[in-house]
Amino acid sequence: MKYFVLLLLASFSFAFSRQGTLIVLNKSDHTASLIDVGKRAVVATLPTGVAPHEVAVSPDGRLAVVANYGTGQQPGNSLTVLDVVERKKVRDIDLASYRRPHGIVWVEGPRVAVTVEANKALLIVDVEARNIVDAIETDQPLSHMVVVVPQRKLAFTANIGSGSATVIDISSKRKLKDIPTGAGAEGIDVSPDGKEVWVTNRSAHTVSVIDTDSLIVKTTIPSASFPIRAKFTPDGKYVLVSNAQSGDVAVFDAKEKKEIRRIKMEFNRVNDADQRLFGTQFGRSPVPVGILIEPSGRYAFVANTQADVVTMIDLEEWRIVDRLVAGKEPDGLGYSSR
Secondary structure, eight states, rough: HHHHHHHHHHHHHHHHHHOOEEEEEEEETTEEEEEEEETTEEEEEEOOOOEEEEEOOOSSSSEEEEEEOOOOEEEEEEEEEEEEETTEEEEEEETOOOEEEEEEEEEEETTEEEGGGGGGGGEEEEEEEEEEEEEEOOOOOEEEEEEEETTTTTTEEEETTTTTEEEETTTTTTTEEEEEEEEEEEEEEEEESSSSSEEETTTTTTTEEETTTTTEEEEEEHHHHHEEEEEEEETTSEEEEEEETTTEEEEEEEETTEEEEEEEEEOOOOOOGSSTTTTTTTTTOOOOEEEEOOSSSEEEEETTTTEEEEEEEEEEEEEEEEEEEEEEEEEEEEEEOO
């Protein structure tokens, strides 16, 4: 009874103190769900391309650009632009010969940076003009996720196949360096002050911390059970890491560089998980992947891709406060204040 009352109070507080839209990409449905975070309800479901994986939201919160990765039999080669305010699809952007767009982040103006795994490259795409401005080779297999350090105008890609991070100077449009991190480098995030980039090495079960001045790994932290994504809290104090195999989220003290707790998702996979991207390799795990922390830093959202739920975590109390339902196989997450 006490837990129910606390949960009800937390729900009431969130509903009346937060505004914004959570964007959830549903890989198996080929859609994006727009969730009103105050009401915790889906307000629109919009079409994307085949198997959308990641999304970038414009600084003003109006547009969301979706990378359509495709399936094993049908490689994707497009981006979908959504209007979050009008709740409608605006356009598709054809990437021509570039295949498997995945990690995506807003760079500046109307431009996004997006990895294309099949081409071992990072593209700069003008969303308004609908064209590719630059294509910069990483020359690394499976360049998967990307972050930008705006203070230095550098992009970092996490490369699963080579277990490395590639550094690209966006201004000069050239590759600077490949930094070995660990087997299966996949998740990546940058600290709010731009001084560190954290890379999750899923097969090595570690997290590498890269110094953005020296461009070297300054420490490697143990991180058990297939760490797949990383996300800094807005104040830079903590890093959340989702672990696909163990079905939990690890919390790291960013300053001390150590794990301080784990939050179990407490949910099992759906019955048809064997037909999805991860299959049954992680047993009954709900496979938490995408992580998003809303701007105030109070709440985190975690996409449990094999359970068809998005788990909501209170980051002050470090506990689960809700489950949001969008579509089938949720993964990439975005947030708009609109």
